[in-house]
Amino acid sequence: MFFCGLIQTLASTKSDPISPTNIFAPDSTPANSLYHLSIFELEILGVIFVVVFSLLAYAVVKFRQRKEDDSEPPQIYGSNQMELAWTVLPVLIVVVLFLTTAQVIHRVQDARRPEGAIEVTAVAHQFWWEYRYPQYGLVVANELHVPVSDPSHPTPTFLGLLSADVDHSFWVPRLAGKTDLIPNHPNTTWIDPHETGIFLGQCAQYCGTQHAKMLLRVYVQSRDDFDRWVHDQQQDSAADPSVAAGRALFVAKGCFACHTVRGVMAIGRIGPDLTHVASRETIGAGSVPNTPENMRRWVHDPGTFKPGSLMPPQDLNDNELDQIASYLMTLH
C-alpha cells in the first residue's frame, strides 16, 4: 500500500504537483539534487524490498505446517557461506549509497556563491519570518521575494538563517531541503528557483504554540519585477492624508513599540515591519488573506486567527479599529 502511494506521488509532474509543497516536484538546483538522489535510492530500496518480501511470502506459504504432520523438520544450525553472502552484499549496497550521498551533500552544502547572488538574512521569530536584504537596505516580513534564476546565468539567493528566540526550520520543499534557524548558531541555505511563481512552505521545527501557522511564502519574480519590488519597498511609508487619524492612533496607542513603519515615529523590532504591509497578500505569517476585514479583526485580536500569537489583543473601540485598519491598508 505504501509503495503504491509513493509511486503515485512520484508520477506527479511539475505542472500538476499534487501539492504545492510536494518534495518530488523540485524547481530549484538543491531540491533537484536531492530529488535525483532520492529516486536513485528508492530504486535500490525497491529492489531490496521486493526480494526480501518475496522470500518472506514464500516462506510463509511454502513452509506452513501441513495437517497431521507432527514430526519435527530437519534441524539446521547455520551456514557460514550464507552469513558471508548476506553480510557482503549489504556492505556493497551501503558503500554505493554512501558515496553517492556524500557527493550530493558536498555539492549542495559546499556550493560556491557566484557573483550576483542575492543575499538575504532570514530571522525567525515566534511565529513569523523577518527578511533582511543587506544589499538593498531592506527589511520585510513573512513574504520572501527573490528573482528567478536562469540556469545559464544563475542568480541564486543565499539565505543566512538566524533565530530571535527558539529553534525554527526553513522549509520550502520545492526549492530546497530544510535548514534550522537556531539562536546563537547561524546557518545558511540557498535556492535558485527556475520558474516564477509562489512557492509555499512552513516552519519545520516545533517552536511553540503556533508552530503550525508559521507559514512560508516565497515569491519568485522575473528580474524586472523583482527590481521594481525592491524599489517600491525601499520607499518610506505612504502618507495618505485621508487616514491621518489612523496614523496618529497607530503612534498614540503604542503600536510603534513592536512595529517599524519607516517615515513615522515607529521603530519597534519585536513584530513584523509594517512599512509596506498593504503590499503583502497575507497577514499573520500566511495565516489569512490580507483584506481590510481580516486586518481589522487581526488588530482587534490576533488570537481569532492564530491563538497563541504573541501580539496581544488591542483594547480599541470600533471606531479606532476602523481607523487603524484603514491606515494600515494604505501602506502599499
Added chain:
Amino acid sequence: MASEAIPLTIRKGPLAVVYEWLATADHKKIGLMYIVYALLFLVIMGIEAILMRIQLAHANSTFLSPQVFNRLFTMHGTTGVFFVAMPILFGFGNYLVPLMIGARDMAFPRLNAFAFWMTALGGLLLYGSFFAGAGVSQAGIAPDVGWFAYAPLTATAFSPGHSTDYWTLSLLVAGVGSIAGGVNFIATILCMRCPGMTLSRMPLLAWMNLVMGGLVLVTISPLTAAQLMLMADRYLGAHFFDTVAGGSVVMWMHFFWIFGHPEVYVLIIPCFAFISEVIPVFSRKAMFGYPAMVAATVSIGFVSLGVWAHHMFTVGMPSYGNAFFVLTTMVVAVPTGIKIFNWLATMWGGKIRFATPMLFAVGFLFQFLIGGLTGMMLATAPFDWQLGNSYFVVAHFHYIIVGGIMFAIFAAFYYWYPKMTGRMLSETLGKWHFWLFLIGFHLTFDFMHIPGILGMPRRVYTYEAGRGWETWNMISSIGTVFQAVAILIFVYNMVSSYFVGAVVGNDPWDAWTLEWATSSPPPEYNFAVVPSVRSRRPLWDLKHPDDPDWKYE
C-alpha cells in the same frame, strides 16, 4: 530437570496480598508490575493519539486548541518511550531472564524493586503535572515542549510555570530506575547462569537483554546529565542552554540524541529477543546462525552509539560531519539485515505453526523490513533535509515502534502469557486482535508517509486545505478506530483468559528453553533443583535424547 511447584496452602487476606506485591523483590512479580503499569500507560497514550487523530482528520479543525494539541503530542511521545515501551520490555526481561538462564532471581532483587518503583514514580510525576504543573497564571498545565524538548523552548522565558520541571524530574527519576535495571540485567546475565550455560549456550533473549542493559548504562547517563543541566539553567542561573549568555542549544540536541538514538535500540533489541524465541519454536527449527545473531546484536549495540547526529542533519553541521553520520547510520543496516536473513532462514524449511505469537512475529518481520528501508531513506542526509521532521518521519518511527516493537511485544504476550498465568489466551480473540490491529496499523501509518512527502511538518495542530493532505490524514485517522478496537479485544482477552482460559501444563508450545521446564506460573524459587544444560536448547535435548543439540553445537 522439570520441577513441580510446592503448593502453598496458606490463605492470605487481601491486605496481605497487596503488601506482598508492594514489598516484593521477586523478579516475576516485579516483571508483572512493570507490564501492568506499562499497559495502563499504553491505554492513556492511545487515548492521546486518538484525540490528535480526530483533530488532524480534516483541515482547519478546531476540535483541539493548539495549546492542548501540543501537550498531547508531548505527553504521547514521552509516555510511549519512557512509560510504555521501556517498562514493558524491562518487565518481560525481568520475568524471563532469570527463568531462561536457570536462575532463581535477578542478581540484585532489592535493586530490582527499587528500579521498578523509581520508574513508577517517574510516570506519576509526569502525569502529576496535570494537577500541579501550572504554578503561575498563564502557564501550561502539562509539558508542551515535545518529547525531545529542544532548548531554548524549555527555558523559563518560553516555558514558565512548572510543567517542564515535571517533565524533567520525571525523566530524571525514571532514568535512575532504568540505570538500576540495566545494572541488574548485566549482573544477572553475566553471573547467575546455571551450570553448563556458557555465554555461547545462552538463549538469544539473554544475549539481547545483556546488550540492552549495556546500552541503558551508556545512554541514560547523558540524558540524566542533560536534565540536570536544564534544571540548573531553570533554577540556579546556569547558562548551559542560554544562548543570550553564550550557551549552546545545539549541545542539548547532542546530549539528547546520544541518548535518543541508542534508546531506539534499547527498545528494539529486546524485541529482536522475543522474535528470536518465537520464530524458532513456531517454525520447529533451531535458530539459524546463532553466533551471527549474537555478533550482529553486539555490533548494533556498538554502532548505535555513533549515529545520534542523524537526527541533526538540518542543524547546520559541516558537510563532512553530515557525511560521517550518514555512513555510521547506513552501517547499522548491515547487522540488521543479517538478523532479518537469519530469521527468514530459520523459517525456511520449517513446519510453521501460525498460532497468534507467530502471526505477530511475521507481522513484525514485514513491518520492520519497511521501517528499516524508510530508515535508510532518512539516513541519507540530503533525503532527510526533505523528509526530516515531516510526517514521513512520524510514519517511519511508528513503523518501528508500533509495527516493530508493539508487534513483537504482542507476540511475547501471547507466547508467555500461559507461563505467567497458567492459562492460555484465547486464540480466536488473538486472531481478531492480530488482523484488526494489522489493518488499523497499515491504514494509519502507511498513508501517513504521504503527507510528509507532500510537505506536511510534524507537530502542527492544524493545516490549511489545498495542500493535498486531507485524504491521507483522514485515512490515517480512520485506522485508529481499528487499532483501538483491537486493543480493547486484547485487554478483554487478557482479563477474561485469566479466569476462564484453558489451563496449561509446563510447556504448552512444545518449546526448548528453560522457562518451560518449570510450572506455569513458576514457583517463587523458579526451579526446585537448579538445572544444568549442555546446549542452547536444553528441552530439545530432553525431548530428543537420541538426537540432542549438544552433538552439533
